[in-house]
Structures are given as structure tokens and as C-alpha cells.
Amino acid sequence: MLYLHKEIDTLHNVRFNPQYINEQTAVPDKENILQNIDRSNDTVREEDSEGNELPKSTVEHYSALINMFPSPDGKVRIHPKKGCKDSFTSFLKSEHVKEYAHSILAILLLRAEGVPVPLRIENEESTCPKLTWTNECNPEESFSVPICTTSMEGQESNSSSEEANIKKINRKLLQTIKYFLNAEFSQELKESIAQQESVEKENYWENEFTETPAWLIQLYIYYYLETKKNAIDFYDEVAEKLRFCMDVFIQDSSYKDIIMVFFKKLIIRQNTKPSILKWWKEVKWIKNVVEAVKEPQLHPFKDNSQLPAKKTVQEKSEENNKGNNEENNEENN
Numbered sequence: 003m004l005y006l007h008k009e010i011d012t013l014h015n016v017r018f019n020p021q022y023i024n025e026q027t028a029v030p031d032k033e034n035i036l037q038n039i040d041r042s043n044d045t046v047r048e049e050d051s052e053g054n055e056l057p058k059s060t061v062e063h064y065s066a067l068i069n070m071f072p073s074p075d076g077k078v079r080i081h082p083k084k085g086c087k088d089s090f091t092s093f094l095k096s097e098h099v100k101e102y103a104h105s106i107l108a109i110l111l112l113r114a115e116g117v118p119v120p121l122r123i124e125n126e127e128s129t130c131p132k133l134t135w136t137n138e139c140n141p142e143e144s145f146s147v148p149i150c151t152t153s154m155e156g157q158e159s160n161s162s163s164e165e166a167n168i169k170k171i172n173r174k175l176l177q178t179i180k181y182f183l184n185a186e187f188s189q190e191l192k193e194s195i196a197q198q199e200s201v202e203k204e205n206y207w208e209n210e211f212t213e214t215p216a217w218l219i220q221l222y223i224y225y226y227l228e229t230k231k232n233a234i235d236f237y238d239e240v241a242e243k244l245r246f247c248m249d250v251f252i253q254d255s256s257y258k259d260i261i262m263v264f265f266k267k268l269i270i271r272q273n274t275k276p277s278i279l280k281w282w283k284e285v286k287w288i289k290n291v292v293e294a295v296k297e298p299q300l301h302p303f304k305d306n307s308q309l310p311a312k313k314t315v316q317e318k319s320e321e322n323n324k325g326n327n328e329e330n331n332e333e334n335n
Contacts, residue, residue, distance in 0.1 A: 013221055014078050016212050017071050022047055022056070022064045042072030042082055042089070063213055066090075066181040069174050070222050080225045088171045090178050091226070093149070102145045105135065107223055108239040110182040114215040118251060119243055121183060123149070123176070129169070131176060137246065149175050185215035 017023075024045045046064040049055055070090045074083040082089040087096075094103040109119045124132045124146070134146040150172050211217050227233045 012208060012212060013071070017067060017073060017078055018076070019064075021050075022060065023068070039076075040074045040083060041076050042068070042074040042086065044068050060213065062177065062181050063215070063218065065174070066178045066215075067218060069178045070218065071225075078225075080222060088174065090175065090222075093175050094226070099147050102135075102147060103226075104236050104239045105143075105145070105243070106133070107219070107226065108236065108243050109135065110179075111216075111219050111223060111240065112243060112247070113182050114185045114219045116186075117244070117247055119247055120250075123180065123183070126176070130172060133179060139246075139249070149179065182215050182219060 018025075018041070024047055025039070025041065046061050046068065047056060048061065069088075071078055071080055072082045072086075072089045072091075073079045074086075080089070080091045082092060086092070093099055094106065099106070106121075109121045112119045113121070121133065121135050124134050130148045130150045132146050133149050135144060137143040150168075223236070227236055
């Protein structure tokens with residue numbers, strides 16, 4: 003269910019697509035001419051190259067993309083720069099939300115796939131709306147969390163600019179969540195899944211599919227789940243939410259087929275997990291190895307005996323000694 007095909011290259015191309023995204027171009031401070039541009043401040047274009055207004059769905063998609071993948075250093079990342087709370091990840095990892103992060107992601111994933119899991123926004127017009135999930139059968143699983151980060155909770159702003167910034171962050175979070183709650187499952191996507199492999203299908207998945215909520219939430223979840231245990235826990239959360247939907251919507255023919263298709267994929271024997279979870283740790287390990295090769299780092303040595311140049315120095319010394327001996331032999335002759 004998680005879309006991994008060419009995920010790194012494809013996501014990078016979409017995240018930094020100049021056709022839809024304006025790159026942050028602030029001039030660095032004079033005192034720090036090497037200051038890097040913060041790509042988390044990128045904005046979405048409202049018009050195309052010919053001056054035509056972009057569709058609202060496109061603007062909302064790329065706005066959510068930037069909020070979920072702030073990528074401050076120009077490399078695809080879900081985490082913002084240090085000290086910054088302006089991202090979807092900051093919201094999920096905040097103290098008041100992290101306990102329910104997997105539940106929220108599971109619901110957004112299912113909503114993007116057409117499963118009507120009842121997650122709602124309350125008091126949307128207030129300064130800090132709430133994201134609410136209610137399970138009447140198991141009330142202990144219900145939650146209602148403010149759509150804001152910990153830096154805003156119970157604090158008064160010190161200035162009008164700070165207050166404006168808080169409102170801006172709140173608005174971005176709200177827009178990102180609403181993008182998935184308002185998502186409509188694409189009939190074109192459903193038909194594409196059923197098709198045999200072909201060039202047309204590959205083109206659709208690499209172009210059209212990358213502009214859907216389903217693609218965006220799947221890729222985000224892949225980056226968010228850091229360990230095999232995280233993946234297994236998340237899998238169980240998705241299965242639980244599907245069981246809930248079966249109980250609530252099983253008599254509704256418009257949703258029955260969608261729910262059953264997903265549920266059949268998740269049915270497993272006791273004490274077993276799907277093969278994708280078996281290899282989750284290995285996939286993450288390989289990804290980390292690739293990134294490590296791309297980004298070599300220098301590490302300090304405790305003493306000179308650990309310097310990698312030691313062997314080279316010895317080899318050069320031996321060569322010099324050999325050369326000197328040859329010169330001495332020639333002089334003696």
C-alpha cells in the first residue's frame with residue numbers, strides 16, 4: 003500500500019518543481035555570506051508561465067507538500083530546520099499530539115484512498131481549532147487535539163509580528179489537514195490500479211498520481227516511520243481503523259467495496275506480518291547507506307596513530323629510502 007517506486011528521485015523532482023514552486027531567494031546576511039537559503043520558506047505559484055491561474059486543487063496540493071516536506075537544506079526532508087515549528091511533522095511530534103500521531107496518519111491515509119473514516123475539525127474559525135476522532139464503541143481511543151504546535155500552547159505573544167506568525171503556522175497546519183479530509187478518491191486512479199503494466203500506466207503513476215493526496219500521504223508515511231517496529235505499529239493502526247469502518251459503514255454499498263478491498267489486504271494470520279514489513283528495516287538501512295555515501299562526514303581521531311594518512315607516509319618514506327640507496331649505489335659505482 004505504501005508507494006515506494008522511484009520514491010526518492012520522483013519526490014525530489016516534485017518538491018522542487020519550479021513550474022509550481024517559487025524558490026526562497028532571500029539575500030544572506032552580510033555577516034554570514036555563506037548562509038544557506040531555507041527552502042522551507044518556498045511558496046506555491048498562483049499562476050502558470052502564461053499568466054493563467056492555477057487550479058485550486060494544484061495550489062492546495064503543493065502547499066501541503068511544502069508543509070509536510072519543508073526540506074530546509076534543499077534535500078527532501080520532513081523535518082524543519084532546528085528550532086522551527088512551522089511544519090506538519092512538528093505538529094505530529096508535539097507533546098499534545100505524538101500519542102495519536104499514528105492514528106492521525108492512518109486516518110488521513112484511508113481518507114485519501116476513499117475510506118470515510120470520521121475525523122473532523124471542530125471550531126475551525128477559532129484561533130486554535132481541534133482535530134477530533136470519536137469512537138463510541140471504545141471511548142478511550144477517542145481524542146481531540148488542538149491544531150497547533152507546543153510553542154503556541156498557553157503562551158501569550160510578545161509582539162504583533164509573533165502573533166501573526168503563530169496564526170500563519172496554524173493556518174498552514176489547518177490547510178494541510180483539510181487537504182486530506184476533503185480528498186476525493188480518484189476514479190482514474192482506481193482504474194489504473196486494475197490495469198496491466200504498460201507504458202501508459204507507468205506514465206500515469208509517475209506524473210498524474212504524484213498530484214494526488216494518496217501519493218503525498220503515502221510518501222510522507224514512508225519518511226515518518228523510522229523503524230520496523232514503527233511500521234508494524236502503524237500497520238496495526240490502519241487495520242484497527244478499517245475494522246471500525248466495517249462496523250459503521252458495512253451496510254452502505256457506496257463504501258462497502260472500498261473498505262473490503264483494503265481489509266482483505268490487511269487480513270493476516272496470527273503472529274505473522276506482510277512481507278513489506280519484514281523488509282522494512284532493510285529498506286531503511288539501504289536508504290541510509292546511500293545517503294551516507296552522498297554525504298561523507300569527517301570524524302576526529304583520538305590520536306595520530308588513527309590517521310588514515312599514516313600508511314601513506316610510511317610508503318613515501320620507504321620509497322625515498324629506496325631512491326637514496328639507489329643513488330648511493332650509483333655514486334659508489
